[in-house]
Amino acid sequence: MPTLYEWAGGTDALERLTEVFYREVKKDELIGPLFAHMDPGHPKYVAMWLAEVFGGPARYTDERGGYAHMLAHHLGKGITEPQRRRWVSLLMDAADEVELPDDPEFRAAFFGYVEWGTRLARQNSQPGAEPPPQAPVPHWGWGVAPPYIP
Numbered sequence: 001m002p003t004l005y006e007w008a009g010g011t012d013a014l015e016r017l018t019e020v021f022y023r024e025v026k027k028d029e030l031i032g033p034l035f036a037h038m039d040p041g042h043p044k045y046v047a048m049w050l051a052e053v054f055g056g057p058a059r060y061t062d063e064r065g066g067y068a069h070m071l072a073h074h075l076g077k078g079i080t081e082p083q084r085r086r087w088v089s090l091l092m093d094a095a096d097e098v099e100l101p102d103d104p105e106f107r108a109a110f111f112g113y114v115e116w117g118t119r120l121a122r123q124n125s126q127p128g129a130e131p132p133p134q135a136p137v138p139h140w141g142w143g144v145a146p147p148y149i150p
């Protein structure tokens with residue numbers, strides 16, 4: 001069974017996704033301001049994170065500080081539910097624009113991770129939140145609906 005990373009099209013596809021996504025994020029009136037001082041490498045770093053989560057190389061852990069580094073970027077940001085929703089919505093638009101596979105199985109697994117991850121990001125970003133400072137990078141798979149291979 002291919003990993004979600006392979007099915008998505010590997011690093012090239014994920015980098016195209018985050019390039020297009022953050023281009024739109026920066027223009028967005030609701031979440032753009034959160035990213036006003038974004039590191040220019042941000043789209044690539046998030047692509048590295050997604051690659052690792054979806055079963056690709058562990059480059060975010062090896063080169064970018066792993067979970068603890070990702071978490072640190074969300075602490076204290078006070079992400080609201082409308083902002084989280086907008087983030088999800090723009091990412092799904094970007095997935096269509098760059099033509100990530102649109103089969104039901106892939107999109108269900110992809111969306112499942114994004115829903116889970118953004119809810120955690122929102123929780124962890126609230127004032128006074130005390131998420132675990134260290135944890136493994138999650139590994140997301142197909143769940144209950146893998147591709148049907150007769």
Ligand code: HEM
Nearest residue numbers: 034037038039045049070073079083084087114117118121
């Ligand atoms: C599945 C959900 C999410 C993932 C996988 C994710 C991933 C990441 C990663 C990996 C970084 C650190 C990049 C680096 O290494 O420099 C980061 C930073 C950041 N994230 Fe998220 N994030 C998610 C959800 C959100 C949401 C919902 C928001 C706000 C609406 C958000 C806002 C930010 C901001 C403002 C930064 C710092 C950007 C900068 O100034 O460089 N994230 N995110």
